[in-house]
Amino acid sequence: MSDATFALVATGAKILFVWVIALATILPNLVWAERRVAGMIQDRPGPNRVGPFGFFQIIADGTKFFMKESVTPLYVDKLLYNLAPWITLMPGLVTFAVIPFGATLPVTIGGVTREVPLVIADVNIGILYIFAFTGLGIYGIVLAGWSANNKYSLMGGLRASAQIISYELAMGFAAAGVFLAAGTLRLSGVVEWQQQHVWNVVPQFVGFLVFLIAAFAETNRLPFDLAEAEEELAGGFHAEYSSFKFGMFFMGEYANLIAASALLATLYFGGWSLPGVAFTGVWGALASVAVFFAKTIGFIFLFLWVRWTFPRFRYDQLMDLGWKFLLPLSFFHLIAVAAFVAAK
Amino acid sequence: MEPGLFFFWLFSAVVVVGAVGVVVMRQPIHSALFLLLSFLGVACLYVQARAELVAAVQVLVYAGGVMVLFLYTIMLVNVKRQRTERYLHRQAVPALGFGFLFLLVVGGVVVNEARALAGKAPAADPAALATTVIGSETVLGNTQAVGWVLYRDYLLPFEIASLFLLVAMIGAVVLGKRTMERFD
Numbered sequence: 039m040s041d042a043t044f045a046l047v048a049t050g051a052k053i054l055f056v057w058v059i060a061l062a063t064i065l066p067n068l069v070w071a072e073r074r075v076a077g078m079i080q081d082r083p084g085p086n087r088v089g090p091f092g093f094f095q096i097i098a099d100g101t102k103f104f105m106k107e108s109v110t111p112l113y114v115d116k117l118l119y120n121l122a123p124w125i126t127l128m129p130g131l132v133t134f135a136v137i138p139f140g141a142t143l144p145v146t147i148g149g150v151t152r153e154v155p156l157v158i159a160d161v162n163i164g165i166l167y168i169f170a171f172t173g174l175g176i177y178g179i180v181l182a183g184w185s186a187n188n189k190y191s192l193m194g195g196l197r198a199s200a201q202i203i204s205y206e207l208a209m210g211f212a213a214a215g216v217f218l219a220a221g222t223l224r225l226s227g228v229v230e231w232q233q234q235h236v237w238n239v240v241p242q243f244v245g246f247l248v249f250l251i252a253a254f255a256e257t258n259r260l261p262f263d264l265a266e267a268e269e270e271l272a273g274g275f276h277a278e279y280s281s282f283k284f285g286m287f288f289m290g291e292y293a294n295l296i297a298a299s300a301l302l303a304t305l306y307f308g309g310w311s312l313p314g315v316a317f318t319g320v321w322g323a324l325a326s327v328a329v330f331f332a333k334t335i336g337f338i339f340l341f342l343w344v345r346w347t348f349p350r351f352r353y354d355q356l357m358d359l360g361w362k363f364l365l366p367l368s369f370f371h372l373i374a375v376a377a378f379v380a381a382k
Numbered sequence: 383m384e385p386g387l388f389f390f391w392l393f394s395a396v397v398v399v400g401a402v403g404v405v406v407m408r409q410p411i412h413s414a415l416f417l418l419l420s421f422l423g424v425a426c427l428y429v430q431a432r433a434e435l436v437a438a439v440q441v442l443v444y445a446g447g448v449m450v451l452f453l454y455t456i457m458l459v460n461v462k463r464q465r466t467e468r469y470l471h472r473q474a475v476p477a478l479g480f481g482f483l484f485l486l487v488v489g490g491v492v493v494n495e496a497r498a499l500a501g502k503a504p505a506a507d508p509a510a511l512a513t514t515v516i517g518s519e520t521v522l523g524n525t526q527a528v529g530w531v532l533y534r535d536y537l538l539p540f541e542i543a544s545l546f547l548l549v550a551m552i553g554a555v556v557l558g559k560r561t562m563e564r565f566d
Contacts, residue, residue: 118415162524166438173446177418180453184411192457199454203447223525 044152048145052158056134059331061293064338066096068292072342079346103285111186111278118185123279123286126178129171130293136164137300138226140310140327141317156310156323157226164225165213168301169206172256176202178290179258179265179275186278194274197353198265201255204360205262209252211368212245215375216305229309237313239306242375246306248368253298255360258291260345264353299337300330307333389430396423410456418449435524 070085070093077084085092110119140156161167176199183195216238217223220231232238239246255262266274276287303309310317310330317326351359400420407413421444428437532540 115409115411118411161434163434163438166435166442170438170441170446173442173450176446176450177453180450180457181415184453184457196454196457199450199457203450203454206446 041152044147048152048154049158052154052156056139056158061131061296064296064331064335065289065292066100068296068338069099069288070096071338072345075339075342076346079343100285103282103288106281108281108283111188113187114278115185115187118181119278120283122178122182122185123283123290124178125181126175126290127286127293128178129175130290130295130297132171133168133297133301135159136161136167136225137297137304138229138309139300139330141323143323144320155226156327160224160226162224164223164228165217166223169210169213172294173202173206175290175294178287182279182287183265183275186275188278190271190277191275194265194271194277198258198275201258201262201264201356201360204357205252205255205364208248208360208364208368209256211365211372212248212252213305215242215245215372218372218375218379225304225309229304229311232308233311233313237306237308241378242306242371244367244371245375246302248364248371249305250302251359251364253302254341254344255356257294257298257341259295259341261348261351262356263350264356295338295341296334299341300334302337303330303333309333386430390427393423393426393430396420397427411453414449414452414456417452418445421445421449433524435528 074084085095088094088098135158138157142153142155144151145154179198180195183191216228219238220228258265266276271277276284279287310326312329317323397420400416400423403416404413407416421440425437425440428440
């Protein structure tokens, strides 16, 4: 097998792996997990009838999405109305392309051993790529809100656009600290740096907090889900969506949640690495993949935990928190990191 | 046609179609979305020119930031679809004439330049542009190259430009605040 063919096959296998693990395994189970965790936190059973621990509830839920009538209201902007759910789904799916999910895996075929880095595309501009696509994902919500020709949807779309613009800046500044310390925009470089030194969460705890809060806002999760706010806006941007298209918003939210968790684990908690452990060989690489997904699932749990614990922010509180607190804080944090890096 | 050339024409077509769509569409939101398409096309051209950093910043700032604010404003003030009004009244004929003249001038310069460059080696090797020599070490990558040029060779113009932006921002805040007080 030539090098070029091998690279092609390896990349295909990696894409398939991430697809199967992250999107076909974690994502559907997340729907079940969310409801079980909600039950646990609110001291009630949660879905527990279908299968063991209610595990097959996801099949029932999924079938429901497919079987319901898909209603398209009159006077909607057809093209944008149908396009919006797809745009929402996109950033969560493409983010995984640049996140390293394991150490290098040695593969021996026909007596030749090749090292396969476990990241789909280790691009130079890693984090900028992620921010660029997350920035585009907002169009899904904004266009859904506008195209549905409903004032509640429009309000949701407006809220979402203002919210994401506000929190993107703080998130960017917080993440910049990580890359300043590591000296590269490559996510694999960031993981390597943390492996050699210390997890970023220790020296950059402030940045971690800012990034975490901004991640909640960027994924539209409670306490920042003002774009849907079912009590005030009756679902907001997806008020006019039903059946499978609504299901896509649903999946999009979870895909973004998984991506945000993976990013948090990579930037601040060492990605696939563990302090003092060298992951070598085939088993080492597989163990590192397990470590990475364990950390990601830990963050996913944190997202669920917060959702079922905190009440929603008011809109002016959300803006105050973003502009008057997180943004200055992340800015001073960045300056502090820069001073520290320069002094070293 | 070689693939590089094919994609160049494809992305260029996207940019031009986007730009035409901005002025032709009657629904302001659609115009804004065509502008977005144009921006994305330009980003693709940057990627093709191996300027990945510029491409990412283009998407991040223009597509992710500026255009979202455009959409926000259009949605907030609820600009309605243009129905009956014609865009061009008596300007149509002079506009076409001047447009044609402009095309002639710009096109002439471009064609001349292309003729002069035909057959010559490219002025710079894209791969070399992505490498920077800092002190004794060679650093690979676009980001380092841009950072190095921006913060060393062109530090003063860069700082002056950022000062201008700061002044503009403070001006915008002051103007916005004054109108707020008047309405209160």
